[in-house]
Amino acid sequence: MAHGITWAAHPRPYADELLSSWIVRVAHANGLKLQTFCHIEFGEFEIWNRDIDRQAPEWLLQRLAARSGRAFAEVWNMTLAGYESRLYYRRHSNGQQRWILPLQTVARSPKGFGLQYCPACLAADAAPYFRRAWRVALYTFCPLHRILMADRCPGCDSPVALHRLDVGRSDVYGAEPLSLCWNCGFNLRNAPQSPVHEWDCRAFASWRRLLTVIRNERSSRRMIDVGRLDVLHHFCRLLASMPTAFRFLGYVRSRTGQRGPEIERGRFAFEHRPLAERHHLLSLGWWLMGKWPSRVRSAWKSKAIRYNLLLKDFANPPDWYAAAVQDFNRRNLAGHRHSQPGSQPIVPL
Numbered sequence: 001m002a003h004g005i006t007w008a009a010h011p012r013p014y015a016d017e018l019l020s021s022w023i024v025r026v027a028h029a030n031g032l033k034l035q036t037f038c039h040i041e042f043g044e045f046e047i048w049n050r051d052i053d054r055q056a057p058e059w060l061l062q063r064l065a066a067r068s069g070r071a072f073a074e075v076w077n078m079t080l081a082g083y084e085s086r087l088y089y090r091r092h093s094n095g096q097q098r099w100i101l102p103l104q105t106v107a108r109s110p111k112g113f114g115l116q117y118c119p120a121c122l123a124a125d126a127a128p129y130f131r132r133a134w135r136v137a138l139y140t141f142c143p144l145h146r147i148l149m150a151d152r153c154p155g156c157d158s159p160v161a162l163h164r165l166d167v168g169r170s171d172v173y174g175a176e177p178l179s180l181c182w183n184c185g186f187n188l189r190n191a192p193q194s195p196v197h198e199w200d201c202r203a204f205a206s207w208r209r210l211l212t213v214i215r216n217e218r219s220s221r222r223m224i225d226v227g228r229l230d231v232l233h234h235f236c237r238l239l240a241s242m243p244t245a246f247r248f249l250g251y252v253r254s255r256t257g258q259r260g261p262e263i264e265r266g267r268f269a270f271e272h273r274p275l276a277e278r279h280h281l282l283s284l285g286w287w288l289m290g291k292w293p294s295r296v297r298s299a300w301k302s303k304a305i306r307y308n309l310l311l312k313d314f315a316n317p318p319d320w321y322a323a324a325v326q327d328f329n330r331r332n333l334a335g336h337r338h339s340q341p342g343s344q345p346i347v348p349l
């Protein structure tokens with residue numbers, strides 16, 4: 001394959017396909033092992049030493065676009081950078097990116113469980129592939145199949161690592177489907193399916209709607225309310241990692257009757273938390289945003305959460321959130337309300 005011409009085989013990206021999933025399929029469709037393909041295309045640049053779905057340099061995307069005959073924008077949109085201003089306001093090249101699961105790749109070896117999958121989606125695919133939405137930390141269940149996501153092989157507990165699929169194989173003849181575990185060969189399509197317990201209809205309906213928009217992000221141009229996601233993120237953080245969080249968590253659990261898994265104490269990022277913890281915290285966060293702002297006001301009145309914590313470390317909260325929280329302030333309750341009568345904040349769903 002000489003540079004400057006398109007590949008002999010250039011499979012088109014599937015709906016919401018993740019860049020790394022597509023690269024593996026392109027290599028195999030051209031009859032090459034992934035490592036060989038990458039060496040030809042990218043030379044000494046080791047694309048699997050980093051989170052290529054998050055940190056693909058522009059020249060690499062341009063080369064992929066030129067060689068596949070696709071528009072640069074289409075290739076770029078397979079990366080997690082495409083979520084800028086959709087799930088978060090600002091993109092960081094390093095450090096934790098809001099809502100994006102870390103891969104924690106160390107010398108090509110995946111240490112984290114940052115690529116989730118839905119066994120039912122994989123089972124329904126003619127050719128199994130991995131979705132970009134599965135890297136999103138709030139995507140803890142599949143809105144289509146209403147089952148919890150999985151983040152490891154049920155056979156050997158290894159994380160998903162697409163780039164290791166053909167390591168150690170002598171050729172890629174009849175390349176294995178992407179749904180096989182690289183370590184033990186278990187077909188992830190057959191992973192156990194756990195139905196989501198939707199214990200609050202409205203909270204889960206809002207959550208499901210959002211996940212459906214994220215899932216169909218490239219076809220539907222419906223706007224996601226990033227400010228609302230910021231509030232959800234802030235609640236998840238307050239419920240888990242602040243010094244007084246456990247009073248708040250205990251209160252919300254007793255109000256909702258949800259026990260959930262043990263939440264590990266610490267100030268690490270929400271995105272680093274295990275799947276079960278994230279799912280539980282998010283469900284409580286969605287519940288808190290329901291009937292806005294009465295549930296949060298009740299929590300504050302019950303002294304489960306202090307007023308200042310609701311605004312602490314929350315840069316640029318949406319106006320409807322800041323106005324409601326300021327209204328909790330005792331001085332405001334004493335007659336210095338900031339809100340005008342009849343100007344109830346609107347919370348778009």
Ligand SMILES: [Zn+2]
Nearest residue numbers: 118121142145
């Ligand atoms: Zn699914």
Ligand SMILES: [Zn+2]
Nearest residue numbers: 153156181184
């Ligand atoms: Zn395995």
